[in-house]
Amino acid sequence: MSNSGVAGLDLVELDGVTLDRHKVQKVVNGTAKVSIPEENRIRVRESRNRIEKQINDGKILYGVNTGFGKLSDIEIEKDDIAKLQLNLLRADAVGVGDPLPTPIVRAMMTLRANALARGFSGIREETLQLLVDMINEGVHPVVPSKGSVGASGDLAPLAHIAIVLVGEGKAEYKGEILSGGEALKRAGLEAVSLQAKEGLALINGTQCMSGVGVVALNEAERVGLAADMAACLTMEALHGVISAFDSDLLAVRPHPELEFVASRMRKWLEGSQRITRQGEIRIQDAYSIRCIPQVHGASWQAFNYVDERLSVEMNSTTDNPIVLENGEVISGGHFHGQPIALSMDFLKVAAAEWANISERRTERLVNPQLSGLSPFLAPDPGLECGLMVAQYVAASLVSENKVLAHPSSVDSIPTSANQEDHVSMGTSGSRQAREIVHNAARVIAIEMICASQAIYLEKAENQLAPATRAFLEKVRAICPPLESDRAISDQMEELAQFILKEDVLK
Numbered sequence: 001m002s003n004s005g006v007a008g009l010d011l012v013e014l015d016g017v018t019l020d021r022h023k024v025q026k027v028v029n030g031t032a033k034v035s036i037p038e039e040n041r042i043r044v045r046e047s048r049n050r051i052e053k054q055i056n057d058g059k060i061l062y063g064v065n066t067g068f069g070k071l072s073d074i075e076i077e078k079d080d081i082a083k084l085q086l087n088l089l090r091a092d093a094v095g096v097g098d099p100l101p102t103p104i105v106r107a108m109m110t111l112r113a114n115a116l117a118r119g120f121s122g123i124r125e126e127t128l129q130l131l132v133d134m135i136n137e138g139v140h141p142v143v144p145s146k147g148s149v150g151a152s153g154d155l156a157p158l159a160h161i162a163i164v165l166v167g168e169g170k171a172e173y174k175g176e177i178l179s180g181g182e183a184l185k186r187a188g189l190e191a192v193s194l195q196a197k198e199g200l201a202l203i204n205g206t207q208c209m210s211g212v213g214v215v216a217l218n219e220a221e222r223v224g225l226a227a228d229m230a231a232c233l234t235m236e237a238l239h240g241v242i243s244a245f246d247s248d249l250l251a252v253r254p255h256p257e258l259e260f261v262a263s264r265m266r267k268w269l270e271g272s273q274r275i276t277r278q279g280e281i282r283i284q285d286a287y288s289i290r291c292i293p294q295v296h297g298a299s300w301q302a303f304n305y306v307d308e309r310l311s312v313e314m315n316s317t318t319d320n321p322i323v324l325e326n327g328e329v330i331s332g333g334h335f336h337g338q339p340i341a342l343s344m345d346f347l348k349v350a351a352a353e354w355a356n357i358s359e360r361r362t363e364r365l366v367n368p369q370l371s372g373l374s375p376f377l378a379p380d381p382g383l384e385c386g387l388m389v390a391q392y393v394a395a396s397l398v399s400e401n402k403v404l405a406h407p408s409s410v411d412s413i414p415t416s417a418n419q420e421d422h423v424s425m426g427t428s429g430s431r432q433a434r435e436i437v438h439n440a441a442r443v444i445a446i447e448m449i450c451a452s453q454a455i456y457l458e459k460a461e462n463q464l465a466p467a468t469r470a471f472l473e474k475v476r477a478i479c480p481p482l483e484s485d486r487a488i489s490d491q492m493e494e495l496a497q498f499i500l501k502e503d504v505l506k
Contacts, residue, residue: 001331002076002083003116003372005338008351009031009032009033010026010032010033011032011033011034011035012026012027012034012035012110013031013033013035013036013037014035014040014110014113014114014117014132015033015036015037015039015040015114016035016040016114016115016117016119016315017057017113017315017319017456019110019111019308019314020311020314021212021214021217021218021310021311021314022213022218022298023109024054024110024111024214024218024314025215025218026041026109026112027106027110027135028103028106028107028215029103030106031212033135033136034110034113034132034136034340035132035256036113036117036128036129036132037117039120040117040119041125041347042119042422043117043119043122043130043293044117044119044125044262045117045118045122046119047119047120047121047123047126047323048122048123048125049121049123050323050327050329050331050377051064051196051197051323051329052120052196053327053474054357055078055081055196056328056425059329060075060333061085061197061321061329061392062079062112062320062321063088063197063204063320063321064122064196064197064321064329065081065084065196066077066202067084068088068200068416069415069416069417069419069420070416070419071153072416072419081195081196081501082193082195082196083198084193085195085196085197085198085199085200085277085336086166086194086199088159088200089159089162089163089166089168089194089199089202089203090163090168091330092155092156092161092203093156093159093160093162093163093168093169094147094156095143095144095145095146095147095148095156095157095159095160096110096144096147097144097145097147098144098145098148098210098497099142099143099144099145100144100145100208101114101138101156102172103215104143104199104211104212104215105140105141105143105211105326106135106140107211107212107214107215108143108157108158108161108207108208108210108211109131109135109140109141109161110135110211110295111135111160111211112131112158112202112205112207112215113128113131113132113135113211114314114315115205115207115314115316115317115319116128116131116201116202118316118317119314119321119323120317120322120323121197121201121317121319121322122173122196122198122201122323122329123197123198123201123202124192124195124198126165126192127165127169127192127198127202128208129332130165130189130192130242131165131202132192133187133189134164134184134189134475138173138174138187139164139171139172139173139183139184139189140172141160141161141163141164141170141171141172141180142158142160142169142170142171142172142177143157143161143208144156144157144160145157145431147319148208148428149280149415149423149424149425149427150206150209150337150341150417150418150423150424150425150426150427150428150429151335151336151337151338151411151415151422151423151424152204152334152335152416152420153203153204153205153206153318153319153320153335154203154204154205154206154208154337154427155204155330156486157427158202158203158204158205158207158208159202159203161202161203161429162202162203163180163181164180164184164197165180165191165192165194165202165359166180166191166192166193166194166451167179167180167181167184167361168180168181170183171183171184172257172409173186173187173327174186174492175458176412180471189337192224192360193337193349197501199244200319202319202321204318205318205319205336206313206320206335206337206340206426207318207333207430208339208427209340209344209424209426209427209430210310210313210314210340212312212320212427212430212431212433212491213306213343213344213347213430213432213433214310214314215434216304216344216347216430216433216434216437217303217307217310219434219437219438219500220303220347220350220351220433220437221503222301222441222500222501222502222503222504223351223437223440223444223499223500224296224299224300224303224351224354224442225499225503225504225505226441226444226448226499226504227296227299227354227357227358227440228261228264228268228292228296228419228504229263229268229298229448229450229471229504230358230361230447231265231289231292231358231361231443231447231469232264232265232268232269232465233447233448233451233452233455233468233471233472233475234289234361234364234365234447234450234451235265235269235274235289235462236269236272236274236275236451236455236463236465236468237274237365237371237373237450237451237454237455237458237459237460238285238289238364238365238371238454239274239275239276239281239304240275240276240285240289241275241276241277241280241281241282241283241284241285241289241290241442242266242269242275243277243278243289244278244284244285244290244291244293244356245262245265245266245292245293246262247259247262247263247266249332250262250293250481253406254298254430255298255301255304256281257298257300257301257304258293258294259293259297260269260297260298261293261297261300261302261312262293262297265292265293266459267467268465268468269465269467269468270465270466270467271465271466272463272465272468273463273464274395274460274463274464281471286360286364287360288357288361288364289361289364290361291357293358295353295357296352296354296357298353298356299350299351299353299354300350301350302346302347302350303347303350304347305343305346306343306344306346306347306350307337309340309343310340310343312339313339313340316334317334317399318335319334319335320332320333320334320335327482336422336423336424337423337424337425337426337427338391338492340424340426340429340430341408341409341424341425341426341429342409344407344409344426344429344430344432345405345407345409345429345433346503347428347433347436347437348404348405348407348432348433349405349437351433351437351440352398352401352402352404352436352440354389354440354443355394355397355398355401355436355439355440355443355444356398356401357420358394358440358443358444358446358447359391359394359395359397359398359443359446361447361449362391362394362443362446362450363391365377365387365447365450365451365454366386366387366390366391367451367487371454371456373457373458374457375384376388376391377450377453377482378482378485379456379482379483379484380458380484381433384485385448385485386453386482386485387449387450387453387482390446390449390450390488390492391420391446391450393442393446394442394443394446394447394493397440398439398443400439401436401439401440404432404435404436405432405436405440407429408425408426408428408429408432409424409426409429411425412424412425437500437501440495441496441499441500442454442492442493442496444496444499445492445493445495445498446492446495448475448495449479449488449491449492450474450482452472452475452476452479453481455472456482461480471504475495475500476478478491478494478495478498479491479492479494
């Protein structure tokens with residue numbers, strides 16, 4: 001990435017090789033524009049020439065001069081090839097449900113442009129350029145969230161993006177929902193007329209599940225760091241035993257992520273007068289505190305695996321057929337979302353576990369039999385309920401996560417008259433993963449609020465470590481301690497959104 005972008009924005013080059021989740025996030029946030037390097041433009045033009053040569057040579061190519069799916073045995077007349085591509089978009093733009101958020105749509109568009117820029121899809125340069133221009137000018141197709149089975153590509157979601165390129169469908173531009181044609185017009189762009197294979201090239205891929213996945217993974221990273229920080233605050237509130245975080249102890253079970261968690265927490269807790277060592281108050285803590293390196297660390301292992309898979313996927317060609325550099329056009333199965341489906345299911349479980357153990361720490365904070373503190377952290381228990389029901393909310397969320405964490409990838413249902421007889425359900429999995437990540441942020445926000453309240457009741461602010469005290473100030477700027485019962489629903493949600501958007505390491 002260079003810093004030579006327009007109007008102070010960074011520039012992300014879509015070269016089909018070097019895109020990563022951090023670059024995608026810049027585009028999603030609107031702090032970067034995208035471009036196609038000249039070397040890739042050459043590859044795109046060469047790929048297009050290969051398609052046209054095959055057509056001129058009278059070759060029969062799937063989705064170019066045949067029907068789609070079970071209709072692939074029906075040959076299409078040469079004069080109808082362009083109409084075939086337009087019909088494909090119109091037939092496939094049939095998604096349902098609430099629209100995907102604009103950040104997700106921007107991620108999808110970026111990933112699709114990057115895949116097409118690799119030069120294996122046979123799309124024309126001008127069609128690819130319009131997709132790039134839509135990203136840069138803020139023309140965001142309205143994409144219903146439901147309707148993909150995660151194989152044959154994310155057909156329905158991507159068709160809702162592609163149909164705007166031909167001036168149809170709906171798009172958001174500067175906060176207003178318009179027809180696709182009007183949105184392009186207001187942005188100073190012109191619709192294209194698709195030619196052979198271009199409709200299929202635009203919609204046959206895994207960019208919906210991957211786009212949701214990339215955004216969810218970036219959010220999960222912040223949630224995981226927040227979980228580590230919340231655990232630090234709880235340890236200080238409850239005089240946690242830091243001996244279980246000893247580096248020599250952890251070295252005998254050398255999963256690196258265990259030490260990453262422990263070393264981060266040891267650093268954040270450095271200088272604290274609230275933490276204890278083995279035998280000072282108790283020999284050992286309950287599992288939800290003593291086993292933080294093992295549980296959080298395992299979730300970070302899963303995170304790293306998902307990061308690796310998405311890094312490969314976002315720099316892959318995932319449509320069908322593939323236009324090879326040797327001139328062959330071969331049908332395969334790169335559109336099948338199974339690698340991402342399994343990854344998203346893994347992320348679901350990992351994020352759910354950050355929430356599960358956080359809720360157990362919240363229970364230890366509010367339960368007087370476990371904490372030795374005022375019941376439910378109320379200043380005047382009995383007259384006041386304190387944070388009793390905040391723990392109920394955390395319990396509700398982790399229970400919901402357990403249902404959402406059921407693996408989507410173990411399901412499959414045949415489509416296209418049983419021609420497409422195994423599908424990944426990866427797009428459902430990615431949407432569920434993001435929902436779990438958001439629920440986890442809310443659970444961790446509740447733990448932070450409860451730890452903050454416990455520290456307030458103990459009048460222990462001056463005994464905290466410098467790092468945790470600085471973060472506590474951020475928590476209390478959103479949700480001050482309870483001096484008496486008050487409604488904090490909005491503050492709980494605001495803190496959760498803060499966690500999803502802000503890196504606690506900053």
